[in-house]
Amino acid sequence: MSLREKVIIVTGGSSGIGEACSRHLAQLGARVVIASNQRESGEALAADLRAGGRNVQFVYTDVAQEESVQALMRRTVELHGRIDGVHCNAGVWAQGKVTDFNEAVWNKVMNVNVKSVFWTAKHVLPVMERQGKGVIVITTSVAAFVGFPAHALYCASKAALESLIRSLAVDHAGWLRVAGVCPGTIDTPMLAATCAGWDKPVQELYADVARRIPVRRLGQPIDIAHAVAFLLGDEAGYINGTSIVLDGGTLALPPW
Template structure:
């Protein structure tokens, strides 16, 4: 099955995994809706892709705002007439010991990593039901398989939630809609810069020295998308060969 002409909406598309996925899918002939808060970065990526012949819609979106997420999906369908895949990629990783009680950062991770995914599901599911086809791809983490502690306890909690939500969604949507949870290890992106706790941030930078390129995730996403309609790749775990965790 070809990715060519499939309409793919990607959140967090202004850098890292989202940008790499956009560029990889563009090479495979997809039509793209790119969403993120930083519209200037989205426009730069879109201009580059359009110059190579890709149809691209740019939608400035904060995934913590339900109305903006709904608008994001509505504009995608208005532009292309359908939506085949939504990649719920936007995320925040703020690492710090629980004793630091960085509650504001806990709230942000819950709002982006969990609620942002749920808002994407809530907005896209009616579209997929109407089409009788569609594909949810949600970004979890290896930290959603094993708790990353000390420091990543709350982050792991959000990524466990993404896995649970994706699996439950799979059980509910029936045979026409596909679901995939992507669980990367250390992958080069801006995610590693999300920690305000100095000691934890230094440890994360050290850990990410083994990171693999972000297009590793892009290829995994493409693999899930390109399968025949009756094949549902539910879970993909990938990490550097050197990563023990």
């Protein structure tokens, strides 16, 4: 991988998919900045990776707040002098149909899932333009393409990111690449949260879902990390304005 010494920010980088990406990118030799509002786990992860000889820093960030994102970019440039790539991975989920939501829940989901990517792009693009090169990878979801029951707000937020990927690629052509990863069912804390209230144990639910996925297993965070690393690297130089679906074949399933 062509990531050695590249400076990569991972938002939501302290748990789930983000943690796997932070670890994998650091192991490939990137200089990783973990951005998260989970201070304790973020600092612990950075310390663990540094103990293994990796160049990793943690920067506390509330990605829903423009000032916090702007400060993240400033701090990264102070630390490393440049920003080669950003993995916009921070995300939240809320269960329900449109009739179940109020403005507070709408704002929470859209601010973290969508507005955070706007702020990130707004404040990293001037840095990348000065360098003449940069890559943004955005975590979307197969929920952008499927109407999952009781996922109306989450699905809407992820669909917005798919459009933003294309717009960024066109508006900043020539020096910026933008790509997405669309995870399917991945074994993360967020997935476990979606199982709350069911009358089956989580592991039994997971086994039922795994049997329905064509590869016959749930995805693991490292599956996504491998794709993110590839997209951030020079080997993916002709992948732009599009997303890679990582769902084990879920979208290929017929509706019966």
